[in-house]
Amino acid sequence: MLSSQIKSNEIVFGSCNKDLLEEIIFYGIGLGADFVEIFIENTDNSSVLAEEDFITSVSPSFGRGAGIRIFKGKKDGFVSTNDLTKHGLMRSVSQAIEMLDITDNKRELFNGLNKHRDYSLSKKKWINEVPSIHEISEKLLVSTKSLKKNNKIITRKGSYSRNLQEVIIASSDGTYVSDIRLHQTVGLNVIASDAQYRSSGSRRFGSSGMPNEFRLWDHEKAANDVFESSMNMLYADYVDAGQMPVVLANKFGGVIFHEACGHLLETTQIERGTTPFENKLNEKIAHESVTAIDEGISEGSFGSLSVDDEGMEPEKSVLIKDGILKKFISDRAGELRTGHKRTGSGRRQNYSFAAASRMRNTYIAKGEHSKEDLINSISEGLYCKSMGGGSVGATGQFNFAVEEGYLIKNGKLTSPVKGATLIGEAKEVMPKISMCGNDLELAPGFCGSISGSVNVTVGQPHIKVDSITVGGR
Amino acid sequence: MNSREITTQISKTADFLNLKKWDYGASFSNDYSVQVDKGEAKQLKASQKQILTIRVWNQSNLVGITTTSDISESGIKKALKQANIASDFGNKNESTEFSPLAKDPIQVKEVKKRNPVGIKKLLTVLREAEEKLLESHESIKSVPYNGLSESFFERVYANSEGAFRSYSKSQAALYLYARAEEKNKKPRSSGSVKLGYGADDIDIESCIKEASNKTISHLNYSSIKTDKYLICFSPESFLTIINAFSSMFNARSIIDGVSLSNKNSIGEKLSTEALNIYDDGLHEKNISSTPFDGEGTPTKRLCLINRGRIENFIHSESTARIFKTSPTGHAGLGSKVSVSPDWIVVEKSDENFDLKKSLDHSTYEGEFVYIEELNAIHAGVRASQGSFSLPFDGWLYKNGKKISIESATVAGDIKYLLKNIVNIESSHEVTTSGISPHIWVDELSITGDA
Numbered sequence: 024m025l026s027s028q029i030k031s032n033e034i035v036f037g038s039c040n041k042d043l044l045e046e047i048i049f050y051g052i053g054l055g056a057d058f059v060e061i062f063i064e065n066t067d068n069s070s071v072l073a074e075e076d077f078i079t080s081v082s083p084s085f086g087r088g089a090g091i092r093i094f095k096g097k098k099d100g101f102v103s104t105n106d107l108t109k110h111g112l113m114r115s116v117s118q119a120i121e122m123l124d125i126t127d128n129k130r131e132l133f134n135g136l137n138k139h140r141d142y143s144l145s146k147k148k149w150i151n152e153v154p155s156i157h158e159i160s161e162k163l164l165v166s167t168k169s170l171k172k173n174n175k176i177i178t179r180k181g182s183y184s185r186n187l188q189e190v191i192i193a194s195s196d197g198t199y200v201s202d203i204r205l206h207q208t209v210g211l212n213v214i215a216s217d218a219q220y221r222s223s224g225s226r227r228f229g230s231s232g233m234p235n236e237f238r239l240w241d242h243e244k245a246a247n248d249v250f251e252s253s254m255n256m257l258y259a260d261y262v263d264a265g266q267m268p269v270v271l272a273n274k275f276g277g278v279i280f281h282e283a284c285g286h287l288l289e290t291t292q293i294e295r296g297t298t299p300f301e302n303k304l305n306e307k308i309a310h311e312s313v314t315a316i317d318e319g320i321s322e323g324s325f326g327s328l329s330v331d332d333e334g335m336e337p338e339k340s341v342l343i344k345d346g347i348l349k350k351f352i353s354d355r356a357g358e359l360r361t362g363h364k365r366t367g368s369g370r371r372q373n374y375s376f377a378a379a380s381r382m383r384n385t386y387i388a389k390g391e392h393s394k395e396d397l398i399n400s401i402s403e404g405l406y407c408k409s410m411g412g413g414s415v416g417a418t419g420q421f422n423f424a425v426e427e428g429y430l431i432k433n434g435k436l437t438s439p440v441k442g443a444t445l446i447g448e449a450k451e452v453m454p455k456i457s458m459c460g461n462d463l464e465l466a467p468g469f470c471g472s473i474s475g476s477v478n479v480t481v482g483q484p485h486i487k488v489d490s491i492t493v494g495g496r
Numbered sequence: 497m498n499s500r501e502i503t504t505q506i507s508k509t510a511d512f513l514n515l516k517k518w519d520y521g522a523s524f525s526n527d528y529s530v531q532v533d534k535g536e537a538k539q540l541k542a543s544q545k546q547i548l549t550i551r552v553w554n555q556s557n558l559v560g561i562t563t564t565s566d567i568s569e570s571g572i573k574k575a576l577k578q579a580n581i582a583s584d585f586g587n588k589n590e591s592t593e594f595s596p597l598a599k600d601p602i603q604v605k606e607v608k609k610r611n612p613v614g615i616k617k618l619l620t621v622l623r624e625a626e627e628k629l630l631e632s633h634e635s636i637k638s639v640p641y642n643g644l645s646e647s648f649f650e651r652v653y654a655n656s657e658g659a660f661r662s663y664s665k666s667q668a669a670l671y672l673y674a675r676a677e678e679k680n681k682k683p684r685s686s687g688s689v690k691l692g693y694g695a696d697d698i699d700i701e702s703c704i705k706e707a708s709n710k711t712i713s714h715l716n717y718s719s720i721k722t723d724k725y726l727i728c729f730s731p732e733s734f735l736t737i738i739n740a741f742s743s744m745f746n747a748r749s750i751i752d753g754v755s756l757s758n759k760n761s762i763g764e765k766l767s768t769e770a771l772n773i774y775d776d777g778l779h780e781k782n783i784s785s786t787p788f789d790g791e792g793t794p795t796k797r798l799c800l801i802n803r804g805r806i807e808n809f810i811h812s813e814s815t816a817r818i819f820k821t822s823p824t825g826h827a828g829l830g831s832k833v834s835v836s837p838d839w840i841v842v843e844k845s846d847e848n849f850d851l852k853k854s855l856d857h858s859t860y861e862g863e864f865v866y867i868e869e870l871n872a873i874h875a876g877v878r879a880s881q882g883s884f885s886l887p888f889d890g891w892l893y894k895n896g897k898k899i900s901i902e903s904a905t906v907a908g909d910i911k912y913l914l915k916n917i918v919n920i921e922s923s924h925e926v927t928t929s930g931i932s933p934h935i936w937v938d939e940l941s942i943t944g945d946a
Contacts, residue, residue, distance in 0.1 A: 223881065
């Protein structure tokens, strides 16, 4: 008998779980749920850290669990558990039903699960294709060695992590999907020091669904980039605070759009009433030079997906077209509560979070200007070559650290400056993005929000903001 | 399996795999939480979680580790095998051992473990809290961020030399963040968080009142001119700064070269002699306290700054061995053992003659900026360089008036800040991250829009 024909009382990865999943869903619908969704995952992760010339940490981890979500009207109950037996899953359904206090006799129809959509077929071999711990360690040590370019570098680190996640998603609308996701990320960090001067430099690279990517990673180029950045900033003066025009570099410069505007275009923000763009669909919210996109389909990008965590294939969503707001990023609950159609953006960190509308690969589209055009157009301002992290407050104010910045004087880059922070509000800054470069590039990152930390890509070409508050000393 | 059975299972399996030396940390939790939206239940959540972290030492005394949520017999066996494989890559440059204090007695606070009140009660309480907050002022239009939760968890540490510690407790949390809107003005938001051992212990009324008062107090706002100002840090904001730069007291950070301190910094003068700072995880007001760390070392009160000078560093087993001292109960179990503070207590020392005691946030009539809350810590702090540039919520006090500050950042250097403390007020406040009085600092840079 084939394993797929065995009737199991427990979820078995790699087998057909249709009968068991249908039984669980029937159970929830029978108890009065409007909608039942089951998300099950099995993870196999590992991370490696190299410090100076030693491997100082190797951390494998594995786990499995299920998240069960029940909707009744517009409210939902979510239960997560590590117990993947039939009994454990049914108990979770009962708990969710009880939490929602469902007592009515109205029963939704459940016609069974649709034909299995298995996105994992070509991906099962990935676990054998990713680099071994030994291979990773060797390359990380070579990378940290490459950072040792002079005696001012006092700390060198290289880190790698690999997350392999196998998921099964089934719901009472018939959705029945399996997938395997692979994310790899590698980062380099240095601290440079000379007398009282200190600086740091870091870069992170990441990919999805590409087992060979780490092998192809150009560690020499990365090490040179990080080293140069830390050296350029070592003796930098603190920037003077004030209002000024800035040019934001491509790649991770896109973090500002992600944080300051992208989050405000997620339907979770409409649900909370915390986005100023709620009633601005088809209205101008940005400068006409701005077109912004969120998609999950770019091959290999860190935020790409074959299918989202609610079983929908991701779409390419044009959020802003020539400054006009065109679309919000929506998940199942977002569609239910706000009316905005799902975009394949229901995402979660793992089984212990309910999916929410989240960004994937989000970027400002390229324009027609060169980087030099943007810099030449400024008599006094700031060039933000590398951005650090940032955050957005509950009322939309944002704050971002500039990791590597240079003053612009008379259209030329001059001295490096440190301690700069960009402060503003999306609603006010978006109309001030007056020029977009022709050099769009993406960069990987992690985004923390309501449904945990998810892999994303941010990006943009070089852009010019006519005026923004720069915090400094 | 309960924690004793898990220990037995690990021991049996380790014997079978010929692994002589191992330890593990585990946590088991049941969490329940609710969120509401204008009287309606929004999301109701329950979770059962179990996490097991196993370390094994191979014959070369190198350590490997694995973390899993699968606490079945097969899951434990797989974890031990994986950890054993990982031990081939163990850190040859820095050895790890069991904590020498892993069998010492621990102090467990006598707190009655609460029983779950249940989702329905949590929902009723949060609905009422939201309603009261919305009714507290006409400008408060919504409470977009809210939640009430209760957690019940057990934490365990055991090793192959017979150490076994288990501690279970309950904890509840309420947060209410209100949003106020007035015509032709920007929306303003603020909130409050309260913790308790159980949902019935939380002071809900004070959470509502605090969230309302703080939000309303920001309704009349103005931008501030970029300049240097006399600053009064609220207890919460000062604790935020100290925690952000706790690498100054962290032996792990010192060894890793990411601290402003070095091995010889004990005794170094960091601030005015009027300042004492302790780490006191067992403090009676610390609701989140645990009696032992990830390596089984007992938690204890430790003086970090005494009369302005560094008195102690916080340690794990391996950093303590390198520094030739004892572990302090601040370790987190991991392939590379982390070190972090528990609960910071800031006090005024008896060497406080130089303080400007006329500086009191409730009576001082001169110009100053009051920093209520610092934001975006992960983005604006460069701990290894000592610098910070952080947005904040606060007020400008000028000419006897108080006005909320719109969109500003405070920037500086932690060593400069500590050396320029000009007053430490007498009364202190308990916050979720520690205890501190109001702290006054002269001449810090503020960037505003004006």
